Amino acid sequence: MEPVEYDETIHPVVWLNKIKSCCYKNQITKKEDIIEFCKSMVHxxxxxxxxxxxxxILNILKTDVLFTLFKYSVEEKLQKLKFDPKNEDHVQFISIFRKFCYEAEINDVEKQKKLLLKLSKDSFQYYFINNNLEKIKSLDDLVVYFNQSFLEQRKFIHFGSCITLKHVATGKYLTSCNVHYKTGSKRSIVHVNENIVISGTYKSPSTGNWEASCILSRHMHFIEIDSTNNDDTYIKSKEIINIRDMEYNNYILRNHEFPDNETYQDVVGHKGRVDEHDKWCIE
Structure with a gap:
């Protein structure tokens, strides 16, 4: 390791630690000798x-006018940082963020929070940290919550995710078999890898519930989910949800309410009050 001359392009403490390491490597161990060597390496x-x-030595270096310019330059680098959670190592990113905060001597945690939120705007990290702002009292807290946001994000259900839905009241899973309605649409009751549709046309004459089926073609049916986490933006694994078909007047997907006889429908759409029969668990 070659000794580094202090030229105001490095933080004084970082520079001093490098000089000390260089001295120890070269068997310069006396404090007085290291101090004299440090002084000789300052411009x-x-x-x-x-x-x-x-x-x-540090006080003199930090009171020099060019150290102020150095801090401004580091803060500018900090503000130019970009973070893409899909393509970047979040540990490496937060390490650089913390390093720049230290070198720019940004010690105010409120400013640190604002900078990090600005860097990760429109990502889940933004929402997670923003929702926990009052709990963050230090830069270490900020780093911890930033890391936790990634642990939480792994639980989320994303577009294209493969999931199972378990009916909470009965413990049964939403599944399918080669069974079709004998009346109404005559479609398959439920079929894997196809779109669930709550019919706005066909309903049971005995129960008044709407037919729930699956079809091959893609339809403009939107699923609204009422999540137990009170967050309309993200849904996580193990959450209890209600499923609504918004295209046909808020029909709710229900399971196993009526007796097992010839009029029995295992999965139906209804417009009544939401109760225990309408709860599904994402797995």
Whole structure:
């Protein structure tokens, strides 16, 4: 390791640690010798001749006008940071963020929070940290919550995810077999890898519930989910939900309410009050 001359392009503490490491590597261990070596590695434009301790050297370097410019330059780098949670290592990113905060001497945690929120805007990390702002009291807290946001994000159900739906009241899973309605649409009751449709045309004459079926073609049916986490933006695994078909007047997907006889429908759509029969667990 070659000794580094202090030229105001490095933080004084970082520079001093490098000098100390270089001295130890070269068997320079006496404190007085290391101090003199440090002073010899400072550019003559900065007068450290009267310094006799490490703290005095650091104070002189930090009060030099160019150190202020150095901090501004680091803060500018910090503000230009971009974070893409899909393509970047979040540990590496937060490490750089913390390093820049240290070197720019941004110690105000409120400013640190604003900077991180600005960098991760429109990502889940933004919402997670923003929802926990009052709990974040230090940069270490900020790092912890940033990391936790990624652990939480792994639980989310994304577009294209493969999931199972378990009916909470009965423990049965939403599934399919080669069974078709004998009346109404005559479609398959439920079929894997196809779109669930709650019919706005066909309903049971005995129960008044609407037919729930699956079809091959793609329809403009939107599923609204009422989640137990009170967050309309994200749905996580193990959450209890209600499923609504918004295209046909808010029909709710229900399971197993009526007796097992010839009029029995295992999965139906209804417009009544939501109760225990309408709860599904995402797995």
């Amino acid at each position: 003559p434009s900065i007068d450290v001749s009267k310094a006799s301790t490490f703290d005095e």
